[in-house]
Amino acid sequence: MRFRQRLHITFCRLWSNVLRSRIDLFLLRNAINQLAETTYFSTRLHEFTAKILDAISYVIENEATIAPTVVQNFRSTIHRTHMYLAGSTTKEAPYEMEYCLKKALSIWVSRDTIITTALTDGHDFHFSPADPWKFIKTFVPGFATNGYDPLLVQLGLPRLYRHKPIYCLALYHELGHFVDEYHGITKLSMLLDPSPLAIGHLQIPTTASTADKERVELSHRKEYFCDMFGAAYVGSSSIETLVAIAPNAPASNSHPATSDRQRSVGAFISGRADPLALLYQKCLTQQKIPNLTKFFVPPSIGKYFDDIRPYQIMDSSELHGTLSAAWSYLATCLDKREAPWIEHSTTDEEIERVVNDLTEKTLRNASIRERWSNGAAA
Amino acid sequence: LKADSETIRWAQTIGDAVLAAVPRELSQHLNPFWLTLRLVEQGRSDIPADAARHFDDIISQVRALLQDSYSHSSPISPEVVELILEIRATEGLRNAIDSLPKLNAIPPEIAHNILSTMEQRLAFAD
Numbered sequence: 245m246r247f248r249q250r251l252h253i254t255f256c257r258l259w260s261n262v263l264r265s266r267i268d269l270f271l272l273r274n275a276i277n278q279l280a281e282t283t284y285f286s287t288r289l290h291e292f293t294a295k296i297l298d299a300i301s302y303v304i305e306n307e308a309t310i311a312p313t314v315v316q317n318f319r320s321t322i323h324r325t326h327m328y329l330a331g332s333t334t335k336e337a338p339y340e341m342e343y344c345l346k347k348a349l350s351i352w353v354s355r356d357t358i359i360t361t362a363l364t365d366g367h368d369f370h371f372s373p374a375d376p377w378k379f380i381k382t383f384v385p386g387f388a389t390n391g392y393d394p395l396l397v398q399l400g401l402p403r404l405y406r407h408k409p410i411y412c413l414a415l416y417h418e419l420g421h422f423v424d425e426y427h428g429i430t431k432l433s434m435l436l437d438p439s440p441l442a443i444g445h446l447q448i449p450t451t452a453s454t455a456d457k458e459r460v461e462l463s464h465r466k467e468y469f470c471d472m473f474g475a476a477y478v479g480s481s482s483i484e485t486l487v488a489i490a491p492n493a494p495a496s497n498s499h500p501a502t503s504d505r506q507r508s509v510g511a512f513i514s515g516r517a518d519p520l521a522l523l524y525q526k527c528l529t530q531q532k533i534p535n536l537t538k539f540f541v542p543p544s545i546g547k548y549f550d551d552i553r554p555y556q557i558m559d560s561s562e563l564h565g566t567l568s569a570a571w572s573y574l575a576t577c578l579d580k581r582e583a584p585w586i587e588h589s590t591t592d593e594e595i596e597r598v599v600n601d602l603t604e605k606t607l608r609n610a611s612i613r614e615r616w617s618n619g620a621a622a
Numbered sequence: 623l624k625a626d627s628e629t630i631r632w633a634q635t636i637g638d639a640v641l642a643a644v645p646r647e648l649s650q651h652l653n654p655f656w657l658t659l660r661l662v663e664q665g666r667s668d669i670p671a672d673a674a675r676h677f678d679d680i681i682s683q684v685r686a687l688l689q690d691s692y693s694h695s696s697p698i699s700p701e702v703v704e705l706i707l708e709i710r711a712t713e714g715l716r717n718a719i720d721s722l723p724k725l726n727a728i729p730p731e732i733a734h735n736i737l738s739t740m741e742q743r744l745a746f747a748d
Contacts, residue, residue: 313657313661314657317653317657379654382654382672383670384670385670385671428651428704435707455711455743532696532697
């Protein structure tokens with residue numbers, strides 16, 4: 245056993261002796277209780293939190309009858325859930341992006357989902373699940389969930405972009421990671437064909453083990469899959485955001501080179517299926533979920549945005565397409581400055597703000613109209 | 623496709639140490655399998671019925687798929703996929719899984735051996 249591993253295990257033993265699961269659960273219960281008192285939670289999050297608090301209380305009260313390993317795992321599950329909830333107490337949540345992603349998510353996950361958002365101070369986006377109810381139903385059967393089991397999905401996006409939907413296009417790539425993880429797509433692809441389809445020309449040291457090579461292959465496949473996924477919702481703008489952030493990034497063990505990713509997305513958009521894309525579609529078919537295709541229609545927002553008016557979205561394909569169209573519109577405004585509202589003195593910053601605001605209002609109006617018609621129909 | 627020179631130069635500089643830095647961790651999907659086996663290893667007689675049923679079901683699906691070369695018509699659970707990948711990458715794991723009885727008849731030492739074998743692969747990267 246390696247020294248660091250021994251050290252880690254020793255530390256964990258000492259730590260768990262001092263900070264016992266029971267004590268940690270008390271701390272977590274208090275912390276979640278405080279979250280529940282916030283006025284910024286939605287009704288659904290309040291319900292979720294109340295049920296989680298009931299489950300924690302049940303485990304604390306019945307600890308003696310539950311295996312210590314299960315209690316430890318329960319604690320980890322609740323810890324993760326707390327992290328997700330804690331990131332969602334502010335009223336800064338980007339409601340419009342949540343709305344778009346919830347629409348996209350609905351065709352990939354049949355379970356009830358609750359989306360929470362964590363604003364990050366860095367440049368990172370993420371989209372990850374927490375599923376405490378699956379664990380509780382299986383390992384804490386004494387607690388009656390009464391059929392309540394929504395999946396908690398956390399969006400993570402830079403605080404800087406919370407009201408900049410056009411700059412949040414990367415979330416569709418992250419949604420791809422979520423779908424991949426939830427359905428096991430790229431791992432299934434490794435099962436069906438482990439040959440080096442993704443790392444292709446990456447020079448792996450000859451001393452690397454097969455397992456090491458397969459790990460790198462899997463990491464690259466995940467990124468290619470999510471690039472295709474993002475392109476299925478917002479077209480080439482998804483990869484253009486990557487090019488804007490990391491134009492010349494070379495391949496690493498976790499990510500393909502930006503240039504290779506551009507080529508892969510270009511092939512997908514133009515309908516040229518490479519072996520990897522075909523393998524993904526085979527896996528999606530196997531898992532009985534939709535194949536990746538174009539899920540968006542970019543609406544003609546130009547004449548509306550030129551008049552500084554939001555566009556009226558007709559359906560969900562236009563909803564996703566609005567982001568793609570707005571990305572192009574913004575690029576054109578910045579490059580050519582031809583929109584009628586742009587004056588000689590208008591700065592790039594003002595152009596960005598106007599286009600992002602119009603996009604945000606367009607998405608918000610679609611959501612409000614939907615709620616209105618749902619309410620009217622009820 | 624040919625790599626550009628920058629990529630090749632970069633690739634040539636990476637070695638085993640860098641490769642070993644790719645994270646290896648137990649996935650969320652495999653956690654129920656691992657936890658159930660851990661309870662068997664500990665000799666617990668109170669393993670929840672749902673956990674035991676789930677474990678036996680997963681093992682049964684894994685065996686079936688290993689025999690029919692993954693030509694399966696219904697969706698394959700991510701947990702099954704990951705367990706098969708583990709089996710493929712871990713020497714000795716397939717024999718151990720093949721000879722497993724139902725969960726309630728698995729001796730603690732067999733559970734211990736399987737967990738040790740899997741954990742060796744998950745050994746921390748330096």
